Amino acid sequence: MMVDIWTVMWKEWKELLQARGNRRSSLWMVLMNVGIFGAFMPWQFGLQWLNSLWTVFWMLFVASFWTTNLIADSFAGERERRTLETLLASRLSNRAILLGKYAAALAYVGGQILVSLLLGAVVVSLAHGRGQFLFYRPSVGLGAAGTGLLGAGLVAGLGILISLRAATVRQAQQTLLIPLTIVLILPSFGTLILPADLQARFFQWLVEAEVTTVVLGVLAVLLVIDAALLAGALARFQRAKLILD
Amino acid sequence: MNPIAIHLENLTRDFKTVRAVDALSLDVPPGILFGFLGPNGSGKTTTIRLLLGLLEPSAGKAEVLGFDTRTHADEIRARVGALLEHPGLYERLSAEDNLEFYGRAWRMSASERRARIKELLSNVGLWERRTEQVGTWSRGMKQKLAVARALLHRPQLIFLDEPTAGLDPVAAAALRDDLAALAAQEGATVFLTTHNLTEAEKLCARVAVIRKGKLIAVGHPDELRAKTGGPRVEFVGKGFGESVLAALRARPEVAGVEEQNGRLSVALRGDANAEVAPLVSLIVGAGAQVEEVRKGRASLEEAFLDLVVEEKK
Numbered sequence: 001m002m003v004d005i006w007t008v009m010w011k012e013w014k015e016l017l018q019a020r021g022n023r024r025s026s027l028w029m030v031l032m033n034v035g036i037f038g039a040f041m042p043w044q045f046g047l048q049w050l051n052s053l054w055t056v057f058w059m060l061f062v063a064s065f066w067t068t069n070l071i072a073d074s075f076a077g078e079r080e081r082r083t084l085e086t087l088l089a090s091r092l093s094n095r096a097i098l099l100g101k102y103a104a105a106l107a108y109v110g111g112q113i114l115v116s117l118l119l120g121a122v123v124v125s126l127a128h129g130r131g132q133f134l135f136y137r138p139s140v141g142l143g144a145a146g147t148g149l150l151g152a153g154l155v156a157g158l159g160i161l162i163s164l165r166a167a168t169v170r171q172a173q174q175t176l177l178i179p180l181t182i183v184l185i186l187p188s189f190g191t192l193i194l195p196a197d198l199q200a201r202f203f204q205w206l207v208e209a210e211v212t213t214v215v216l217g218v219l220a221v222l223l224v225i226d227a228a229l230l231a232g233a234l235a236r237f238q239r240a241k242l243i244l245d
Numbered sequence: 246m247n248p249i250a251i252h253l254e255n256l257t258r259d260f261k262t263v264r265a266v267d268a269l270s271l272d273v274p275p276g277i278l279f280g281f282l283g284p285n286g287s288g289k290t291t292t293i294r295l296l297l298g299l300l301e302p303s304a305g306k307a308e309v310l311g312f313d314t315r316t317h318a319d320e321i322r323a324r325v326g327a328l329l330e331h332p333g334l335y336e337r338l339s340a341e342d343n344l345e346f347y348g349r350a351w352r353m354s355a356s357e358r359r360a361r362i363k364e365l366l367s368n369v370g371l372w373e374r375r376t377e378q379v380g381t382w383s384r385g386m387k388q389k390l391a392v393a394r395a396l397l398h399r400p401q402l403i404f405l406d407e408p409t410a411g412l413d414p415v416a417a418a419a420l421r422d423d424l425a426a427l428a429a430q431e432g433a434t435v436f437l438t439t440h441n442l443t444e445a446e447k448l449c450a451r452v453a454v455i456r457k458g459k460l461i462a463v464g465h466p467d468e469l470r471a472k473t474g475g476p477r478v479e480f481v482g483k484g485f486g487e488s489v490l491a492a493l494r495a496r497p498e499v500a501g502v503e504e505q506n507g508r509l510s511v512a513l514r515g516d517a518n519a520e521v522a523p524l525v526s527l528i529v530g531a532g533a534q535v536e537e538v539r540k541g542r543a544s545l546e547e548a549f550l551d552l553v554v555e556e557k558k
Contacts, residue, residue: 007349011335014346018337018378086333086391089297089404090350091323239318243299 004092008100009107012074016108033112037062038119049124051137053211056218059113059148066109067152068176071159074101076172088239098160098237102230105156106149113148117141143215150222155180157229164236250275250402250434251296255305258291258458265291267458268305273436273451275401278428280449280466281438282549288458289438290330293404296436297327310401323351326395326433327404332387336380340371340390343379344397351398365393368430369423385416389423402434409444421447442549454549469549478521478540480509484533492531493524 017026041058042049049055078084087097117136125134135141159176166172191202206214251273258266266288273279283289294300296309298318307314309321334343341362348358366372369389379387388408395403408424409417425448428435439445445452446466453463462469485504493502493511501512511524525535 003352004350007346010349011338011346014342015335015337081336082331083333083335085299085329085331086327086394088299089322089327089329090347091319091352092350093319239299240301243294 001093001096004096005100005103008092008097009104012101012104013108016070016104030112033062033066034116034119038116039123042120042123043127045124046128047124047134049120050134051140053140053143053206053214055120055136055140056143056147056215059117059144060151060218060222063109063113063148063152064155064180066112067105067155068159068173068180070105070108071101071156072163072166072169072172072176074105075160075163076166076169079166080168084242088242094237094239095234098234102153102156102160102233106152109152110145110149113145113152117144137211139212139215143211143219146219147215147222150219150226153226154183154222154229157226157233160233161229161236164233164242248275249273249308250310251279251436252308253305254307256292256295256302256307257304258288258295258300259303265458266295266302269455269458269460270305271453271460271463273434275434276432277450278425278435278437278448280445280452281436281455282440282442282445282452283438283455284440287455289455290406291458292455293327293329293406293436293438297322297325297404324400325402325404326398326400327406328388328391328395328408329404329406332391334379334387334391334394337378339376340366340379340382341375343390344394347394347397353398361397361399365396366390368426369393383416385412385420388412388416388420392420392424396431396433399431400433402436403428403431405435405437407439407441408437409439409441417441417444424448476513476540478511478513478524478538480511480525480528480535481507481537481539482509482528482533482535483507485509485528486531486533489528489531489533492527496524496527499524 017023037058045052045054078087092100121133121135121141125132128134136144155176158179159172162175163172166175191199194202249272251271253269253271256266256269257264269288269292281289281292291300295302296307296314298314298321301315310324312318312320314321335346338346344362344365345358348362353361362375363372366375369392371386371390371393374382374386379390382390392405392408395405405424409420412420421444424435424437428448437445437449449466451464452466452469454461454469485507489509490502490504493499493509498513499511500514503510509528521538521540525538528535
């Protein structure tokens with residue numbers, strides 16, 4: 001099973017690196033992502049980047065959007081490019097195909113998050129360290145990496161369920177953006193429509209809250225949602241259903 | 246080797262109110278090229294999907310290489326190769342990477358993969374272009390690569406669904422030659438669906454004809470021709486007007502007459518030794534000119550059309 005999952009990951013990575021027609025433009029895309037969230041943002045935020053809860057939420061937000069296109073292309077793309085049936089006619093099991101694609105997306109996004117976070121520490125150290133190497137507060141660093149990865153897992157799980165029914169990559173991307181907007185953006189803006197006193201109490205709580213507690217809470221919620229979505233995707237990813245869809 | 250490569254017993258598949266495959270019973274012996282013929286929408290692709298275990302039958306059963314498609318679909322897919330309705334190639338990847346992926350999927354060792362990829366791509370004349378992205382290739386080249394992919398892991402049984410569909414005549418003929426050579430080299434059973442009768446006649450040792458999911462005939466192409474089409478005579482010349490056609494139709498030994506572009510095709514009743522001279526005299530007597538006369542049997546295409554039309558009636 002592990003060998004088969006690795007085989008699917010190998011293919012997905014190969015395709016990802018050729019996604020824009022050639023390897024060089026795909027690498028440019030990765031460099032641009034890492035450049036913005038590993039250099040520009042940390043430089044702008046300064047020391048806050050290493051210590052603030054905002055870094056955790058930024059990484060959750062960014063990882064989710066990076067995963068949207070990836071996962072839609074990986075699943076709905078197989079149907080749109082008419083490669084799905086041949087893949088299903090191979091000896092690879094349903095689980096190996098699904099988990100291989102899931103793991104490839106997570107590894108790709110997770111890799112970019114890790115590189116961005118490490119580069120971020122270097123940039124902040126160079127700009128504000130006065131010769132010292134500064135690193136993340138543990139709960140922020142681990143929290144950003146963890147929520148980024150679990151956020152990618154959430155979108156990947158949701159994306160699989162949506163992509164399995166979508167006829168095209170674009171349709172899958174658009175459909176996926178709707179729940180993603182609700183889950184990620186609505187809470188942020190939702191707080192603004194709260195009555196003024198509630199709003200003030202919420203922000204006060206956020207400022208005073210123990211970062212570790214908040215991060216652990218977010219990680220726990222994400223983990224439960226990820227597990228549920230992956231279980232749903234595994235149940236839904238059946239050859240006969242895919243052919244009929 | 247299994248005594249029967251494919252065994253179907255009243256295999257049926259319904260899609261809501263439509264019966265795509267209707268009580269199909271059939272045996273395919275191993276080591277031959279078997280043609281599965283039928284017009285568009287006759288249930289050929291659904292049958293292949295059922296045989297690969299991609300769909301479950303609504304009734305009846307199918308065994309492939311001795312395995313039940315309901316319970317042992319994984320075992321079947323591990324032993325067969327398939328070129329389905331579409332080539333199913335990853336167009337962003339190179340030809341080599343496409344084969345590499347499926348070689349890995351079939352758990353071939355690295356050295357085995359390398360040697361086999363080189364062998365197959367060389368056989369279909371694509372070795373020199375192995376590093377090119379498949380998306381830039383012509384349809385004929387893609388189809389050849391897809392055939393190579395189906396043969397990669399030396400399967401015991403290969404499903405080819407309309408392998409020459411959409412190809413120009415030159416590319417189709419080249420692919421047919423490759424297919425025949427490769428099938429002979431590999432010694433595998435080939436289950437080929439097509440509505441190209443010339444292709445089936447050239448390649449297949451046995452053929453089955455289906456219409457609306459029902460089996461209407463099975464046998465060697467010669468047997469099907471003998472069963473449906475009697476002897477025929479073709480006249481090439483001028484002046485084959487209605488009076489000539491009417492005179493011919495009035496003859497007791499004539500079963501049918503067709504005229505197209507100066508060619509008169511006359512289907513005869515009885516055996517192939519029926520005399521042609523009286524017909525020539527009749528045509529000439531009716532004022533037409535005869536330049537060439539050819540005797541022969543019905544082609545598989547004519548036999549197929551007869552079968553399908555008969556079934557319709």
